[in-house]
Structures are given as structure tokens and as C-alpha cells.
Amino acid sequence: MRNLGSLHQFLGITAERTSTGLLLHQTKYAESILARAGMTNCKPLETPSNPKTNVSTESPTFSNPTLYRQLVRALQYLTLTRPDIAYAVNRASQAMHIPTEVQFSALKRILRYIRGTVHYGLPLTGNSLTLTSYSDSDCARDQQDRKSTIGYCNFLGNSLISWSLKKQSTIARSSTEAEYRAIAANTTEIIWLRRLLQELDCPQNGSTTLYCDNTSTIALANNPVYHARTKHIEIDCHFIQECIQNNSINVHHISTKDQLADLFTKSLPNARFKELTNKLILSSETISLRGDVSNK
Structure with a gap:
């Protein structure tokens, strides 16, 4: 070397x-x-x-x-x-x-x-080594096939270190389902980042805060009651609930105005x-x- x-x-x-x-x-x-x-x-x-x-x-x-x-x-x-x-x-x-x-x-x-x-x-800065995350989804915005686009971004301090957007493979039946699948996709990324930071001797001592602007999705994440409306996303419910219980993530509400992942899910007005x-x-x-x- x-x-x-x-x-x-x-x-x-x-x-x-x-x-x-x-x-x-x-x-x-x-x-x-x-x-x-x-x-x-x-x-x-x-x-x-x-x-x-x-x-x-x-x-x-x-x-x-x-x-x-x-x-x-x-x-x-x-x-x-x-x-x-x-x-x-x-x-x-x-x-x-x-x-x-x-x-x-x-x-x-x-x-x-x-x-x-x-x-x-x-820009990359070294002001903090705390991992935070933002997750968002549109709901059937694509007029051709009505499939939703999920998007998320992850920050280490103030530095954006990972982001992704993807059209969902199936049609979401509600905005709650679309947002929940976005959280599930982002959680897998968070788990990987937490393990990588652990190997780099930068462990995350607490749970990673994941911001979502859908209150129904947050309620479902913290108390997954399986009824007719949510039974079809039961696997994702179990996965998110497990990650919350083992202190890997902590899902918080954020206003749509402050949702940074909004940039990855739709075309936006100039301002x-x-x-x-x-x-x-x-x-x-x-x-x-x-x-x-x-x-x-």
C-alpha cells in the first residue's frame, strides 16, 4: 500500500x-x-x-x-x-x-x-455521526399504471449519504399501504447502514429516527392491528414492528412541509x-x- x-x-x-x-x-x-x-x-x-x-x-x-x-x-x-x-x-x-x-x-x-x-x-461534513432518515411515497400518482413511487434518504449528521426511489411492483390500495411499503424498504437500508457504521467503529447507540408524514402509517407501525385493510401487508408489518422492538428504528411524524424525501417521489413546483x-x-x-x- x-x-x-x-x-x-x-x-x-x-x-x-x-x-x-x-x-x-x-x-x-x-x-x-x-x-x-x-x-x-x-x-x-x-x-x-x-x-x-x-x-x-x-x-x-x-x-x-x-x-x-x-x-x-x-x-x-x-x-x-x-x-x-x-x-x-x-x-x-x-x-x-x-x-x-x-x-x-x-x-x-x-x-x-x-x-x-x-x-x-x-456536501459532506463531519459535524455529527448520528443516522437519521426520511421516508415518503406518492399514492397512485402515475396515471399510466397507478403504481406508487417510494422514496427515502438517509443522513449522517447533516450529510446525505444514501437515497433511493423506486416504483412499487404492485398497486397500493391506500396511501397508508404506499407509505408503509416505503418505510419497509427504507428500514432494510437503515439496518445495513447501522451494521456498516458498527464495522467502521461508529456505532449508533440509540435507535435511528425515521421521519414519515403519514399518521396512519406511524400508528400501524407502532401497533399493527391486522384487519381487512392491512392484512395484505402483514409481512411488512411484522418486519417494521420487530425493528421497532429491537430498538433499530423509531418512527416519528414530520409535517409534509419538512419532508425531505418529498423530492424523490414527485415533480415539484419551482419554490x-x-x-x-x-x-x-x-x-x-x-x-x-x-x-x-x-x-x-
Whole structure:
């Protein structure tokens, strides 16, 4: 083994030192995606998706599906440091088999948003080693198949360290079921993170707080009464209840306004999108202007 010095580049990800830790970004990679799409000088947009637009299945097929797939795959790698585009890229990924003109227009919107935020990345700080989590779900928002999208994100102190969103494989019969399945998916991630932190000599002495904005889901998690409405999610009920009893997680209510995982489950209006994005990512240009980047 040999000491390679401070981290600067790793698999296309740039690590810039700040006064509080690190900023991970993929500015050069994002610019290469824009160049591949011929959109280097495109007009920037404030959000990667339009909440008022519904993708129509009747739109003509896009003439260059190979380009569409290449761009989507490239954007999937960009989400490693850009959680703000995760939902929009996930939606674009669902059309890779037969992309349409409308779906390509939606993809170009993502690229126009990236054009204006090309210097943004993921800040990592060492202020705390306490694990906290946020879990959310929409309910049958997809008008094509009415399947819900679950999303969650996990923080170590103030640093976002993991996030995920996924369309559910079955149709949820209620918002409680959709939210409960989101909690179940997130709990498996929390258990893995807790074990990893234990191996890294950073044990979580107490239970991990998991925030959810659905009161019925929280009530079911703490007191799983199996009746006609919840019998079909009995396995998840047992799993969550076991994790609560062994002090791995502690499910708390949070207002929808403060639900950070909201960013991963739906397209949001400009003001709401900016509010949540500002809590997750940061611009390397802003850091440079503030003089926070270390020259050591």
C-alpha cells in the first residue's frame, strides 16, 4: 500500500475540500453529457421536470432511441452526486425501451436544468455521526399504471449519504399501504447502514429516527392491528414492528412541509423544489466565491 495524498478525483467524481468537509461533484462529466447531446449552450431551466405535464403514450416514437438510452445511462451515473435529478432521471429510465418524442422533450428538460446547475454537488461534513432518515411515497400518482413511487434518504449528521426511489411492483390500495411499503424498504437500508457504521467503529447507540408524514402509517407501525385493510401487508408489518422492538428504528411524524424525501417521489413546483434542493446540494462556485475551498 502507498499513500496517494488527499482525494481529488475518483471515478469521475471531483472532491473539493471546504472549511467544513468535502464537496463531491461531477462538473466535467455533466458538461460532457451536455456536449454529447449538443446542448452545451442551451437555455437553463429552474427544475428538471414539470409537475403539470403528463407523458402521453400516444406521442410518436423518437427517431433516435440509441441517443436517448445513452443520455439516460449517463444521467444515471450523474445522480451519484445529484439527488435533485434522481426523480426526473427515474421517470426517463422507464421509457428506455421505446422512447417517444414527448419523453425526449422531458429528457432535454433535465439537461437544460443541468446546464444551469452544472457546478452543483453533494456536501459532506463531519459535524455529527448520528443516522437519521426520511421516508415518503406518492399514492397512485402515475396515471399510466397507478403504481406508487417510494422514496427515502438517509443522513449522517447533516450529510446525505444514501437515497433511493423506486416504483412499487404492485398497486397500493391506500396511501397508508404506499407509505408503509416505503418505510419497509427504507428500514432494510437503515439496518445495513447501522451494521456498516458498527464495522467502521461508529456505532449508533440509540435507535435511528425515521421521519414519515403519514399518521396512519406511524400508528400501524407502532401497533399493527391486522384487519381487512392491512392484512395484505402483514409481512411488512411484522418486519417494521420487530425493528421497532429491537430498538433499530423509531418512527416519528414530520409535517409534509419538512419532508425531505418529498423530492424523490414527485415533480415539484419551482419554490418547493428549490427549498428542498438547497438542503441537499451545494454549488462549487458558491464555495469558491466564499473562499471556503482549502488550498492545502
